[in-house]
Amino acid sequence: MEAVNPKEGALVELGRLTEIVYERARRRYTLRWLLRSRKREERAPVLAYHACDDKKCPANGKLVVVSNPRATRASAPKSLRVSYRETHWGRGGRGKMISGSVWSGRPPLVLEGEVVSVTYTTLKGTDRKSTDYEHAFGEGASKGTRVVRPTLAKGGEHLVLLGGTYVVTYRGIVG
Ligand SMILES: [Zn+2]
Numbered sequence: 186m187e188a189v190n191p192k193e194g195a196l197v198e199l200g201r202l203t204e205i206v207y208e209r210a211r212r213r214y215t216l217r218w219l220l221r222s223r224k225r226e227e228r229a230p231v232l233a234y235h236a237c238d239d240k241k242c243p244a245n246g247k248l249v250v251v252s253n254p255r256a257t258r259a260s261a262p263k264s265l266r267v268s269y270r271e272t273h274w275g276r277g278g279r280g281k282m283i284s285g286s287v288w289s290g291r292p293p294l295v296l297e298g299e300v301v302s303v304t305y306t307t308l309k310g311t312d313r314k315s316t317d318y319e320h321a322f323g324e325g326a327s328k329g330t331r332v333v334r335p336t337l338a339k340g341g342e343h344l345v346l347l348g349g350t351y352v353v354t355y356r357g358i359v360g
Pocket of ligand 1: 235238239243244245
């Protein structure tokens with residue numbers, strides 16, 4: 186699997202979302218998903234990022250959570266395959282599009298808290314099996330830059346990551 190939901194713009198899968206840790210009023214909360222669950226609603230969402238043709242697009246390199254992901258037979262466009270390969274250290278996906286759903290502006294968002302870390306599972310480079318990649322926000326930010334962690338919000342069943350100074354690069358999530 187590779188690219189996601191062409192209607193939502195150019196989204197590329199980073200991996201399956203398995204954990205989000207966030208903070209609200211100095212308390213920590215953890216959301217966890219199972220990679221293989223019999224219950225459909227527990228199926229892990231896809232953690233994707235926006236990979237836009239427009240290099241100046243402000244959403245470039247920003248994370249998007251795709252709920253209820255399903256494989257399709259449609260092939261991903263070349264630019265998205267290239268992006269997938271970059272962020273998976275030379276490793277290609279199956280080159281197929283995924284369908285799923287993202288928050289579409291409704292219902293209104295409810296803010297949950299500041300995201301401390303996200304963990305996604307995927308195969309990069311020479312990984313022999315699915316590997317957890319955890320990112321703590323603020324990690325890898327260049328010295329002297331102000332770090333703003335993204336805010337987790339819920340829009341009905343959908344999760345949204347708002348803002349933040351991080352960006353997705355070939356190194357993974359940076360900042
Ligand atoms: Zn864009």
